[in-house]
Amino acid sequence: MRDQIVRLAKDLITIPSVSGDIEKAVEILEFGKQQLANFAFTPFVSNTYPSLLFSNQGTDRRTFKIILNAHLDVVPGKKEQFHPYEKDGKLYGRGVFDMKAATAAMLLLFKNEAHKLSFPFGLQLTTDEELSGFHGTRYQVAQGVRADFVIMGECNSNLRVTNQSKGRHLIKIIIEGNTAHAAYPWHGKNALWEMYQALNPLMQAFPTPKEEIYKTTVSITRIKTENDATNKIPGNCTAFLDVRYAPEDKDTIIAKIKSLLPSTIRLEADHLRPYHSVEAKNKYITSLRKITQEIYGQDLPLRFAHATSDAPFFAAVGCDAIEFGPVGQNAHQDNEWVDSNSLETYYYILKKFLATVDTHVKSSPKIINLSSEKKALLPL
Amino acid sequence: MNDAILKLTKQLMKISSTKDDAEALSAALDIVKKELQGYYPIEEYESQGIKSLLIHNTTHRTKHFKIILNAHVDVVTGTKKQFSPLEKDGKLYGRGSYDMKAATAVMVILFKQLAKKISYPLALQVVTDEETGGLNGTHYQVKEGLRGDFVITGDCGSNLNIVNQAKGIMWLKLHSSGRKAHGAYLWRGDNALWKLHHALAALHKIFPVPSEEKWVTTMNLAKIETDNNAFNHVPEGATAYLDFRFIAKDEKNIMAKIIKAISPDIEIEIMFCNPPEYVAPDNDYLKRLGEMGKKVIGEEPQLIAAHAPSDIRHYNEVGCVGVGFGPKGAYQHADDEWVDIKSLEEYYYILERFLLSLEK
Numbered sequence: 129m130r131d132q133i134v135r136l137a138k139d140l141i142t143i144p145s146v147s148g149d150i151e152k153a154v155e156i157l158e159f160g161k162q163q164l165a166n167f168a169f170t171p172f173v174s175n176t177y178p179s180l181l182f183s184n185q186g187t188d189r190r191t192f193k194i195i196l197n198a199h200l201d202v203v204p205g206k207k208e209q210f211h212p213y214e215k216d217g218k219l220y221g222r223g224v225f226d227m228k229a230a231t232a233a234m235l236l237l238f239k240n241e242a243h244k245l246s247f248p249f250g251l252q253l254t255t256d257e258e259l260s261g262f263h264g265t266r267y268q269v270a271q272g273v274r275a276d277f278v279i280m281g282e283c284n285s286n287l288r289v290t291n292q293s294k295g296r297h298l299i300k301i302i303i304e305g306n307t308a309h310a311a312y313p314w315h316g317k318n319a320l321w322e323m324y325q326a327l328n329p330l331m332q333a334f335p336t337p338k339e340e341i342y343k344t345t346v347s348i349t350r351i352k353t354e355n356d357a358t359n360k361i362p363g364n365c366t367a368f369l370d371v372r373y374a375p376e377d378k379d380t381i382i383a384k385i386k387s388l389l390p391s392t393i394r395l396e397a398d399h400l401r402p403y404h405s406v407e408a409k410n411k412y413i414t415s416l417r418k419i420t421q422e423i424y425g426q427d428l429p430l431r432f433a434h435a436t437s438d439a440p441f442f443a444a445v446g447c448d449a450i451e452f453g454p455v456g457q458n459a460h461q462d463n464e465w466v467d468s469n470s471l472e473t474y475y476y477i478l479k480k481f482l483a484t485v486d487t488h489v490k491s492s493p494k495i496i497n498l499s500s501e502k503k504a505l506l507p508l
Numbered sequence: 509m510n511d512a513i514l515k516l517t518k519q520l521m522k523i524s525s526t527k528d529d530a531e532a533l534s535a536a537l538d539i540v541k542k543e544l545q546g547y548y549p550i551e552e553y554e555s556q557g558i559k560s561l562l563i564h565n566t567t568h569r570t571k572h573f574k575i576i577l578n579a580h581v582d583v584v585t586g587t588k589k590q591f592s593p594l595e596k597d598g599k600l601y602g603r604g605s606y607d608m609k610a611a612t613a614v615m616v617i618l619f620k621q622l623a624k625k626i627s628y629p630l631a632l633q634v635v636t637d638e639e640t641g642g643l644n645g646t647h648y649q650v651k652e653g654l655r656g657d658f659v660i661t662g663d664c665g666s667n668l669n670i671v672n673q674a675k676g677i678m679w680l681k682l683h684s685s686g687r688k689a690h691g692a693y694l695w696r697g698d699n700a701l702w703k704l705h706h707a708l709a710a711l712h713k714i715f716p717v718p719s720e721e722k723w724v725t726t727m728n729l730a731k732i733e734t735d736n737n738a739f740n741h742v743p744e745g746a747t748a749y750l751d752f753r754f755i756a757k758d759e760k761n762i763m764a765k766i767i768k769a770i771s772p773d774i775e776i777e778i779m780f781c782n783p784p785e786y787v788a789p790d791n792d793y794l795k796r797l798g799e800m801g802k803k804v805i806g807e808e809p810q811l812i813a814a815h816a817p818s819d820i821r822h823y824n825e826v827g828c829v830g831v832g833f834g835p836k837g838a839y840q841h842a843d844d845e846w847v848d849i850k851s852l853e854e855y856y857y858i859l860e861r862f863l864l865s866l867e868k
Contacts, residue, residue: 147738203738258738294692298739309841310728310751311675311816313717316842320729321712324705331702337695345694348701349739351732357527357584357639358679358730358749358779359816360841368739370691435692435740460690460741 177263199257225456230281265438295403307363316361558644576656580638606837611662659830671832688744697742
């Protein structure tokens with residue numbers, strides 16, 4: 129089984145399905161369809177981003193007991209990262225940890241097990257998780273896709289059930305200056321300088337942590353100007369901030385950032401994903417952890433994630449969603465890898481979990497009460 | 509006279525001949541060619557895909573001219589509106605009006621009318637890369653052997669005065685390397701943008717932006733690039749583009765100052781560096797140009813030191829001298845760029861008298 133998963137993961141990594149490349153997104157979903165040729169699926173497209181929903185009970189099904197959720201887009205990587213290789217029990221390549229190896233395990237699991245399960249079981253394949261998830265998971269949810277329990281095979285959980293994650297704002301800060309010829313700096317107002325001065329107090333308030341903290345973090349990911357001539361003073365500048373907020377800052381973070389910036393700037397905040405949490409005593413979580421202990425041999429604690437996933441989109445409609453993926457490291461970095469053996473462990477844990485759901489867990493329909501904040505997430 | 513100049517100026521201004529638009533740059537040169545074709549020999553040059561012209565009044569091939577008039581038809585980027593020239597209150601507004609399509613039009617029309625009557629070797633040089641350094645235009649032609657006793661560039665900044673010196677120019681790239689990481693795990697990465705910021709802040713202290721015109725070395729932070737094109741990454745590489753304008757006094761120590769100010773792990777790449785320009789006030793041609801200026805406009809043109817260099821520097825490199833001398837205007841590279849229409853005629857007559865006076 130290990131070799132089968134590794135082989136399939138390698139095939140997936142070879143397709144450079146970088147977020148935003150729609151052609152590659154289509155190509156990799158086609159590949160997914162070939163793998164699951166015997167199953168019914170529903171295709172979705174939102175804002176050109178394709179996604180699929182496989183089902184063991186026909187194409188029209190929207191409600192499931194269990195959904196496995198996988199994203200097939202990856203962040204940009206170096207050319208050689210799209211040539212996966214195995215070394216010392218680790219599989220290397222762009223997206224191997226985030227999350228093509230987990231996807232490979234999920235695809236095989238669905239292929240081998242879905243027809244044996246009596247409950248409605250779905251597999252979602254999306255292509256925009258690294259961007260926003262708006263046009264993949266969120267769109268499918270908006271189209272009525274529901275489940276009692278969703279497992280996202282995301283990176284960084286390392287076989288720990290991840291039931292909480294930080295929320296995320298993408299903030300754009302726009303500063304206007306005055307352009308002029310570079311030889312006459314007194315005629316202009318350099319927007320890039322203004323930006324750096326504006327960002328100083330913000331970065332002092334949110335310094336880069338030296339080690340892991342469960343607090344709100346802020347980072348500058350890009351600074352750009354429309355100016356393309358070195359001998360011109362830039363007349364405008366936009367900076368992008370990646371804000372990961374802890375639950376205690378949920379309602380105050382935007383106001384706090386605004387208060388640290390000069391009033392002359394323009395700030396646009398995109399609430400990409402809300403803070404997310406599923407109760408620790410959820411019956412599926414309990415079952416998944418118990419089975420992990422049996423197969424992996426360790427009682428792993430629950431995990432709080434710094435990074436967000438598509439899980440909050442399910443949470444917004446009252447479906448419990450968690451992250452649970454194989455062992456690996458260095459997501460988004462050059463030396464991204466997963467532990468090859470853990471893929472097999474991962475596969476068997478999920479297989480046993482599904483079998484348990486079938487025999488023991490009897491679900492009753494939930495009464496869903498949407499808060500207004502959660503409702504706001506739905507319309508597209 | 510003014511009508512012909514205005515017409516040609518507007519024709520040139522309607523073409524958005526910015527650095528990346530090879531077709532538009534060619535089209536601008538074609539307008540000049542069409543104006544002078546059949547009257548004078550036109551030599552066409554091309555270096556790295558960048559075209560330029562040399563039009564002259566000699567029947568035999570020569571590389572050495574007494575006077576060279578130098579013009580450029582490339583412009584910096586502008587808003588769409590700026591490429592529709594607008595006349596208002598005696599001013600012609602639009603991209604390139606002042607820098608330097610109006611002056612180019614004057615030179616072209618003057619050359620057309622006058623060059624046949626001039627017995628000494630006279631050339632008009634028209635290039636398309638002045639805004640991007642002039643390496644494949646003026647510099648290239650000079651490298652191919654072009655020489656002049658005295659060069660006049662119609663570039664902006666003189667306002668019918670005479671620019672006899674200009675600051676040196678140096679373009680640098682500063683590159684910082686950090687460590688890439690997912691934006692949710694900042695402690696795993698090292699933000700290259702922020703590292704770069706520390707270097708820039710240090711340089712900013714040494715080369716602050718003067719609040720008013722000043723004869724000091726200045727620095728422009730023109731652009732910042734990251735190799736990061738995702739919004740959830742800590743960037744691992746960042747590059748800043750800097751434009752230094754340095755006075756002669758700082759020529760020897762500017763690099764040392766920069767290196768001392770920034771952390772050694774910031775890479776410095778010199779894109780290019782040109783020394784300050786200079787021609788002595790007692791140069792005979794310069795004095796003659798001043799006299800003709802006085803005759804036409806009634807007052808002696810001032811000698812000015814320019815903050816911006818011109819393509820004259822490429823001549824300085826081979827020992828030829830020249831000045832910047834162009835019509836009145838303002839706001840080159842900015843949104844309100846304009847040229848004074850009346851000054852175009854004055855400009856024409858000063859140049860005409862100057863060129864004729866050298867016959868004697």
